[in-house]
Amino acid sequence: MTVQPSIRKIYFDVADRRQMFRLFDRHAPRPNRFEVDAAPLYAGEWFEIGRTEHDYMLEILPPLWMRGEMFAMREFLTDTVTSVFYTLWIDSKTRYFHAYCDLSVARSAVEIRDVIVERESRPVKAMTRAERLEHVWSATHDEYRGYAGERFLPELRGKRTIVVHGLGSSELKLLEDLTDAEIADRLPEHLRHLSVKAAA
Structure with a gap:
């Protein structure tokens, strides 16, 4: 976990x-x-x-x-x-x-x-990559998120997963492996264009 x-x-x-x-x-x-x-x-x-x-x-x-x-x-x-x-x-x-x-x-x-x-209180609104991933995880319906099981390598089991839909197919990916484009696709419009803040 x-x-x-x-x-x-x-x-x-x-x-x-x-x-x-x-x-x-x-x-x-x-x-x-x-x-x-x-x-x-x-x-x-x-x-x-x-x-x-x-x-x-x-x-x-x-x-x-x-x-x-x-x-x-x-x-x-x-x-x-x-x-x-x-x-x-x-x-x-x-x-x-x-x-x-x-x-x-x-x-x-x-x-x-x-x-x-x-x-x-920050004057400039930005989100770190980690914050973007947390929002995506929180906003995704339970049917499309879960935890890595036996399909994954032992060292990856228990990590958070999410279903990614492509052209005519779906893929189960680790949440942490989402690309920036995949993350942006899952954010609401008003969050999608916020700058990405470097992690402190």
Whole structure:
């Protein structure tokens, strides 16, 4: 199983309720779902939501805690990872976000908040290749994404895959092996033409 970098944005539009629930468990079909600790896989993932979705989640259950501009869900995804929702003032606008925080790590919710504010305050909008791949993975329907199985070399098994349609045929490729053109084809128009930012 491939573990992603520590704190990362996984969707580059404002998620509506349907998309929000899809993103909550976008790793559901992973192999060994109940045998491997999922905390490293989910912790640090974040995306933007609307106010309606934020308020809906606040009203479902009493929060585990509320601190200033954030609250944590009482129900945990893993032993230590739960949803934290943020209301943040960025560039003179109130915006709302969801993140998975590992509460066993001191200040994880604050650190993710700071990353969100820094990422969303950039004057020039650009996406790294890794961010483009995360958006493609998040936006692709479950039927067209999965994990490398026995058709792949042993060292590649468990990596994320995606179906690529060509002229009269389909191919299963590793997500990380998508070409820039294949990535662009899977991005919405308003993201397709953003410049590619070099990874930090």
